[in-house]
Amino acid sequence: MTTTTTTALATDKVVMRTEPIQRRSSERIELLLDAAAALIDDHGIDGVTTSAVAKRSASSVGVVYRYFPNIQTLLRALAARNLERYLAKVWHGIESSGPEPWSSFDSTLDVFVELVRTEPGFRALRFGDVIDQRFINPELSNNSILARRFAEQTGATYGFEPDDELVFHYEVAVEMASGLLTRAFQLDKNGDARFIEATRTLCGDYLRTNVPLPRS
Numbered sequence: 001m002t003t004t005t006t007t008a009l010a011t012d013k014v015v016m017r018t019e020p021i022q023r024r025s026s027e028r029i030e031l032l033l034d035a036a037a038a039l040i041d042d043h044g045i046d047g048v049t050t051s052a053v054a055k056r057s058a059s060s061v062g063v064v065y066r067y068f069p070n071i072q073t074l075l076r077a078l079a080a081r082n083l084e085r086y087l088a089k090v091w092h093g094i095e096s097s098g099p100e101p102w103s104s105f106d107s108t109l110d111v112f113v114e115l116v117r118t119e120p121g122f123r124a125l126r127f128g129d130v131i132d133q134r135f136i137n138p139e140l141s142n143n144s145i146l147a148r149r150f151a152e153q154t155g156a157t158y159g160f161e162p163d164d165e166l167v168f169h170y171e172v173a174v175e176m177a178s179g180l181l182t183r184a185f186q187l188d189k190n191g192d193a194r195f196i197e198a199t200r201t202l203c204g205d206y207l208r209t210n211v212p213l214p215r216s
Contacts, residue, residue: 029067031057033078037121045124045131048075078121079128079136086115086127087149094157102213105204109177113196116185123185129178143178147171158213169210173203 035056039048048071054061068074093107116123127142128135136142147170151162154170177199184195 025067028059028063029077032059032064032067032074033081034120035059036074036078037119037125040121040124045075075125075131076128076135079125079131079142082115082119082122082125083127083136083142083146083149085119086111087153089115090150091153094153102204102208105207106200109196109200109203112177112181113191116181117190123189143174144171147174150174154211154213166211169207172210173207176206177203 032053035053036048039052039056043052050061050064050071053059053071053074054064057064064074068077089111090104090108093111094104097104097107116126124130127146129142133141133143137145140148144167147167150170151167154166155162180195180199180202181191184191184199
């Protein structure tokens with residue numbers, strides 16, 4: 001059995017011109033990311049320009065460039081934030097779920113649906129896969145990163161070291177879910193319930209069949 005490594009779980013923290021060491025810098029970066037997310041909702045990803053972000057965040061173009069050398073870097077940071085916010089909510093769902101195996105799967109799916117509906121910019125950008133399948137990390141696909149993080153959380157929950165087999169099954173499930181959920185929200189901003197429920201059934205059945213888990 002081959003175990004995964006912690007380095008494989010990294011999301012390739014986005015390189016910025018200035019690291020947000022001070023609280024004020026961190027808050028400024030959050031404002032810039034919030035502005036970019038709002039612009040995506042209003043005008044799509046192509047509407048995110050340096051001048052537009054500066055104007056929406058009540059900053060200067062120089063401030064934007066201080067932290068992000070280009071728009072791709074800013075969008076990458078927003079995609080990484082989307083991923084971390086999603087996983088934080090997923091982890092909360094796992095901690096509060098029942099002892100039955102895969103009892104947390106429904107909340108994992110529901111969190112994604114909630115973010116698509118409510119998180120600014122999430123529907124269009126998600127984790128950056130709409131721009132590039134390796135948007136967050138050039139060495140791993142976005143879905144591979146997500147699968148590894150799910151495997152890490154599962155191992156932490158049930159007290160075992162996740163291996164490549166677990167990561168593989170998670171990646172299969174994530175790929176299925178990604179395609180179905182893209183279709184679910186393609187024409188309906190609230191999501192086509194039939195495709196959402198198909199995702200719940202197909203992915204849930206796949207994981208329960210291929211990844212038997214003990215009662216927590």
